[in-house]
Amino acid sequence: MSTADPLATLGALPTVADSVDSVRKAVDRVYGHRVMRRRSHAVTSEAALRGARGSAALSGADWALEEVRRRSDFSGDDEARTVGAALRLTAEAGQLLSIWRQSPLRVLARLHLVAAGVQDDTVGRPRQKGEPVDEPLIELPLPEADEVAGRLEGLSQLIIAGSSAPAIVTAAVVHGELLALRPFGAHNGLVARAAERVVLVGSGLDPKSICPAEVGHAELGRAAYVAALEGYVSGTPEGMAAWIGHCAKAVELGVRESTAVCEALQRGAA
Secondary structure (H helix, E strand, O other), X not given: OOOOOHHHHHHOOHHHHHHHHHHHHHHHHHHOOHHHHOOHHHHHHHHHHHHHHHHHHHOOOOOOHHHXXXXXXXXXXXXXXXXXXXXXXXXXXXXXXXXXXXXXXXXXXXXXXHHHOOOOOOOOOOOOOOOOOEOOOOOOOOOOHHHHHHHHHHHHHHHHHOOOXXXXXXXXXXXXXXXXXXXXXXXXXXXXXXXXXXXXXXXXXXXXXXXXXXXXXXXXXXXXXXXXXXXXXXXOHXXXXXXXXXXXXXXXXXXXXXXXXXXXXXXXOO
16 A cells, blocks of 8 residues: 555455456446436436435435435434435535545535534534544444544545546545544444545446445445445455455445336336
């Protein structure tokens, strides 16, 4: 990881190369579906809804898709607020693509503000020394605030500098680093998955946002998600490759979901 392009180093790991190839083929297949030529906006809208549902599920609000679709008020309780936050983040992510490569920290601050849905002096900024973190799914050791600040700056510089690494590698590292750091007082998982989506769309891998990785992460389950994250946090080549492979599989499952949506649209059933 000491090279000028550490993300490219990760992309060159043998199992990662296989994951990258598999994701690219899957994405190309769904983009080649005949429905995408005339109804891509419908697929994008449905992918957004399903992605938000999946991200909320991983944050403890595992609602049925039809319940998410039916609801208009998300202020009732913690689960409802989590689903509402996931929906807002999905809508907001597409508005931030042009800013990401120039100012990733600004985008992360905005994502946290959108997720929180309120304004106070802790929202939209990294946590400070002694401030608690509410992220019950992730029980890994919590880095100190000084380390968080330094690593966020390092991540920002990586994004700004650019990389020859495949998009799934960059997306997985952004996602994994934000989960490992938990830089905000709450909503870190939702923000991390939204940032992954920003990278996948902004990189050109999934420009129409029809391959919701959040669906795949939810389908693979919380236990596998946390186990793969532990590999990322270990920092070993094997652990990092396992996390990137997990994220790649999540994208492929998102592709499968949107392929089913395309098939339903083609039959006139959705």
